[in-house]
Amino acid sequence: MFKYILQGAGDINWMATTALVLFFFIFVAGSAWVLTRKKDYVDKVSRLPLDDE
């Protein structure tokens, strides 16, 4: 029944598709960004909380 309600609400499938594509893109891009950081960068940033003493 809700399928018809959603159809009646106009074409909103693009929202679901966009959300999925964006989520996938952000997850892949985020992981890629994280994995391509150089080790010395990661080490430096991860030590930031310990820097101020």
Place this chain on the structure above:
Amino acid sequence: MTQVEQFHYDNKIVKKFAYATMLWGIVGMLVGLIIALQLVFPSLNFDTPFLTFSRLRPLHTNAVIFAFVGNGIFMGVYYSLQRLMKARMFSDLLSNLHFWGWQLIIVSAALTLPFGFTTSGEYAELVWPIDIAITLVWVIFGINMFGTILKRREEHLYVAVWFYIATWITVAVLHIVRNLELPTSGLHSYGIFAGVQEALVQWWYGHNAVAFFLTTPYLGLMYYFMPKAANRPVYSYRLSIVHFWALIFIYIWAGPHHLLYTSLPDWAQSLGMVFSLMLIAPSWGGMINGLLTLRGAWDRVRQDPILKFMVVAVTAYGMSTFEGPMMSIKSFNAVTHYTDWTIAHVHVGALGWNGMLTFGVLYWLIPRIFNTKLHSTNLANVHFWLATLGIIFYAIPLYWGGVTQFLMWRDFTPDGFLVYPNFLETVTQIIPMYALRVLGGTIYLTGVILGVYNLLKTTGSAKCVDNEYAEAPALAQHHVETGVKKHWHSWIERRPMQMLVGSLVLVLIGGMVELFPMWWIDDNVPKIASVKPYTPLELQGRDLYVREGCVGCHSQMIRPFRFETERYGEYSKSGEYVYDRPFLWGSKRTGPDLAREGTGKNKKSDSWHYHHMNDPTSTSPGSIMPAYPWMAEDDLDVSTTAAKISALRKLGTPYDAGYEEIANEDLAKQASAIAKRLKEEGVDQPGVEKKEIVAMIAYLQRLGVDITLEAQAEK
């Protein structure tokens, strides 16, 4: 040569927020203890409006979330942000406006909620002027935070700062959308959403208040203070980045898991359930990252109470974020929803994750800003064990009680009748569990009081270093020297903004994809022709129901289970709620569901309601419901009727134009009819037709009636 700049960190503002979190922690938990006692000893309601359970419960939740944890967030953010940015806060004036503004909001909450000024949306109960004040103070906090980030001396934004930025922007969005409302008077308003749509907005908000107020800022604190306390960097910085993006994207979708088996459309329920299950991955990534930060330092956990507090906090985070997704599975949610299981669940989060982390941070931070040693490590250890035991004694009885009550609700005789048709039997059965919960809460609060004593002894013997000297190279010179980036300036200034926009886009996607279809299909929620707007008297009665906080214990949402329809009647349909502002589905049944209270086998006489509200035990021996005798004494305020009718018509309720002019005439007629029936039934109270109780009776007798009219029409 790098030019080193000298500056001072503002510890005074950190100290203020630290004192505030201690104070409101005790107050909030004390109110929690009082209402827990009221469930065991109902006489402790003292027949006094502002001491009544149903009015105090929202005070407890608001005090713990926004006062205790809120000030805890600001304490940790103001301490860590300055150090991570190597800069003093942007503006001392804004810091102080933020502090005093927030305390003023808390005090105004304490002066409104117990006196019945509430909108009744869970964790969004505050009335509209306070909502505006919250918005203003939040903007002040935002300007102060971003100002500090923009004038920083450290190029990189550590992951904790990411969490703070996402927290700020998401809470802003949630607060504004949830509190879109139309005032009818200085302290009363109707929300622009109604019924099933409001339910979805409420739990999109409510769930993400947990996510972005109780979780993401505290994760930021975990990523800063746990490495500090352990004196080693976070286990995997890479994992923390994935944790961040995955968590904020997935969290925002999970709200509908609060509405499983309700009349929310199935697609939204399924969406909420799937995203809730996915949440295990980032949540546990964060927990593992926190715990593994202690790799090689576990021997120190044995001696250092700060690390003990943090380990239990992160473990509690892991437990709640495993339990939460499990509770979002529909078949398991059928067990936990409406029962004390949910109460146990939230307290593992609040007492374990938020409470233990707050005190871990306090024990670490207070000696540092006072440049002294903690007064007593032994006492901190005692606090730790009291807190841990307190959580266990709090949670286990309620898990037990929740499952017991559910099993009693659904127990059928071989002939197919309910074994416990009287709801009250399922409540009195678990009162011993409520008593044990009081014990758990008492143990926990004792620990908190010892902790605060210990911290105050620490601060009493030293002076706070209000302005802590620090030095760091200026960012510009630093970059020229190291030659990292020539055109760093615009890029650096953009980055926090990019972070802000990125977080905003992510949470908006989740929010809008869920909410828009529900808003757009407004006319397509299956309408029920026989469902009509409330009469003026019923409307006033409904607002009394809101004022007294009845929704804290009584749901108005019958799930499509045989054990529910057998007990309460036909399951609830979304079309029944189109005129409900606010929606009153509730999320906990300490008393029975009331969706069909005015019809079928649940219908009671007017006099039954009259006596029951005056003294619940007179009609239901053993009831733990508070008495509401003032409703029979106080006159109903009918001066508000016209404004309420007008506001509702503006929002779409089909009252005829000009009806507000004559609404009070209809109100008086209906009130007289009820007074007449009361008299016939033996209630001889002169002038009862003018009293609040009559409006309350009118509302309760209306519940569930409309849908039965349709069934009769069909016949």
